[in-house]
Amino acid sequence: MSLTARQREIFGWLNDTGYLSTEQLASRFGVSSQTIRRDINELSVQGLARRMHGGLTLPASQNNISYLQRSTAQVERKRRIAQAAVEMIEPDATIFLGYGTTVAEFARALPADRPLRVVTTNLGAVLALADKPAVETWVAGGRLRAGDFDVMGSATVDFMRKFRAHVAICGAAGIDEHGTLYEFQPEEAELSQSLLSHSHERMLLADSSKFGRHAPCRVAAFEQIDHLFTDTDATDAQPALSALCEAAGVTLHAC
Known part of the structure; x- marks a missing residue:
């Protein structure tokens, strides 16, 4: 080389x-x-x-980079995205938190005194919520993915399906030019699909690096989310983003 x-x-x-x-x-x-x-x-x-x-x-891959690598990339953007999403959360809501580092930033940004019920598979979120006494936290069981700092599998999905959330907070590995969400593994896609289908309002947290990034497993179309929180460089990565959101009925929040 x-x-x-x-x-x-x-x-x-x-x-x-x-x-x-x-x-x-x-x-x-x-x-x-x-x-x-x-x-x-x-x-x-x-x-x-x-x-x-x-x-x-980055080139297409069958696997995501490690949680540690992801947690140190785009940190300030992820924090802005997380804070903007947190401002929309009403007290006493039940919230699904999916996997990923931006969702973990959302958990860190939650006020310690806001009464909420959180149901999650995300161990980064669990650690952030451990010292927030007003938040009732339910942690899904399942197979530990040490490299991703979460739990996953059929038992995890079954546990999450016991709840109906006011809001689902999800990330995505990649978003194509048509507004379709993708993940690297089938079990990741299945879990996100379950969270989206068992909540009243759906929020996607995705920084600009996710636009045009390829991953093999389809999750959902833009029509299946209500709010997209991203950073201001997203329209450079996806020039048609505003039009895609408008056509799908998605509220775009550029942070």
Whole structure:
């Protein structure tokens, strides 16, 4: 593998963020968009990145990166997204919290004195809620996924189905150009589908790195969510995002 110093730096930054726009890269390195596109092409040819409209993303994979890697990527964006979603939660609501690092940030952002009932598979969320006395927390059983910091499996889905939530808070591994949500594993997709179908209101928390990112297992269409919380770079990653949300009846919150 032969890369220039700038291409190596782009590759390292991409692994931290998951998505980079051409404009971001040109601004950071003080070069033209045309020069950056040549770098993007080279990374793509070597299989280290995937070109997409307006930038580049990580190549398709059958597995997600580790929870630790995800927890340190896009942290400030995830916190803004989580805080915006928390502001919509009414006291005494029952909430489903799905897996993933952005959902764990949502749990951390919940006020300690807001009375809520939370039902979750997310161990990061469980740790965050352990010192919030007003929150009644129900933790699903199942198979521990140590690398993902959650529990999963048929027993997990059966437990979650015992509840009916006011709000489901979910993430997604990838979102395609049609607004379809994807996950890396069938059991992840099944769990998210269950949470969405057993709640009155559905909120998707997804930073801009998820748009155009490929994963193999279909979860749902945009029509099956009510609110999308993302960051302000999402329209660079997905130029038709506003139109997709409007067509699907989804309220877009760019944080």
